[in-house]
Amino acid sequence: MKRAADVTLVLVLLLASAAALLAGGPAATPADALAALAGGGTQEARMVVLGLRLPRLLLGIGVGAALALAGAALQSLLGNPLADPFLLGISGGGAAAATAAFALLPAAALGLVPAAAMAGAAGATALVWWMARGPLGSSSTRMILAGVAVNAAASAAILTILSVAPSPRLPGALAVTMGSLASANGAAVAWLAPYLFVPAFVLLLHGRDLGLLATGEESAAALGVEVGTVRRRVFLAAAALSGGAVAFAGVIGFVGLVTPHLCRMVWGQSTRRLLPRAALAGAALMVLGDLVARRAVAPAELPVGVVTALLGVPFFVVLLRRTS
């Protein structure tokens, strides 16, 4: 049954990816897109498929996998099913810095927005870590409380910036808070892919440790986990993944929170087995969400963060009802 679920997951991701490349407006119909992928087709179709849809697909896969992986790792690390990059203030810190950059930077420097988002996410991470440190080291509860506080501060900062931002910059700043893959391009993908690889590897390396940490720090230490080292590495890696996601796609809710839970329901609780599947499922959810965002009200676009939340909330309700 689990093998069948593995195959289904990969198939869903492949089909969603194919649909994301083929589906679209008159500039590249499915037939045009197929021809372009085969190396032929019109110049316009090649530009749309290879220059726009392919980077957008790859960005969606990277961002979805990063968020789901970060969420799954944080939930196990903190022994809290509600933990995710958003709750811990990491996404919020990145988004606050990105909206500020959109509002304040001169037009020529808007390319620095992803860097600002990364810096904001790193700053929020450092702040949460510092706030959570008590006389006995940082506990899970303190970390979540610190994250909630940082998230609240980031939300307040974002609202302040949005209310005073010059109107020509408002759409860009707003897009950060709603999440969007529309800014995808080859350069962003080329930059993001290797950047995501290292923290993702760190999390997969500590999969077994994370499963033990989900039963408490004392219990994990007794089973051979170097709790301090693993917690530092995992938190930094999860923050790096979340920062990368928010830098290129803004705040995308529920992927980091819901995907790991959906995977737990299918594949069980072994964190070592869960992490790679959560990454694939996050990628699939994101690609599907973006497909809906692009096509539901075409030629207009919905923010992908709204779509993933709309897809995620019903799943979350079912999950809560089932586990209550």
Add this chain to the structure above:
Amino acid sequence: MTLLAASALSGGYGGAEVVREVDLAVAEGDCVAVLGPNGAGKSTLLRLLAGILPATSGTVELRGRPLAAWRRREVAQAVGFVPQSVSFAFPLTVAEVAQQGRAPHLGPWRPPSPHDHAAVAAALGRVGLAGREGAAVQRLSGGERQLVLLARALASEPRVLLLDEPATALDVRHQLDLVAILRELTAKGVGAVVVVHDWNFALRVANRVAVLHGGRLRAAGAPEEVLRPELFRAVFGVDVELVERPGGVPFLVPRA
């Protein structure tokens, strides 16, 4: 051969010392019962012995080498620790919890081998949970959860077993099972340290007793030498009567 030895061991939380200058050695086949009033430092001593709480002074040696010189995973391979309870954030099954006991032997990537699966099955069978592998551990009773945690430690095939009040939630049948399990293990040369509140359980299971009071070792030695009415009056503030039973373990009864 001495497996685990504490000398002048002190430690606690946030600068407050809970355990002070305790000397304690566990040899192969030893079962040491640690007794003492609430707050005497029994659980803290166990954490210090397991190395999951760093000592503020003094040392713990595992097979003659300080704990700090071992890697955390190597310690976990040799020392099994059964906490009083564990919080389960996710709905793990009985088998999933027991399998965690094999983690120190597996490392980050290696999947469980047939030997790992056999050790888990044997441990679950030994505590009477065979057939309950798929049960959600969050739905079990307190006593059953203690058995799952015991199985997890047994699955790791430890040389030393540290148990924090393993019998408190167990019914009398399972308490006797636990006594039998500890006797089997010590007969095989495993060393055990058991924190208990039940003096009679200690008399049944332990070949040595250590009594903690205010974080210090008040008395240590053979149970019949240590567990005297004078000590109970001094440490617990209660009068007890030692009821000798011909051919059996003596029995301690508090006087109301």
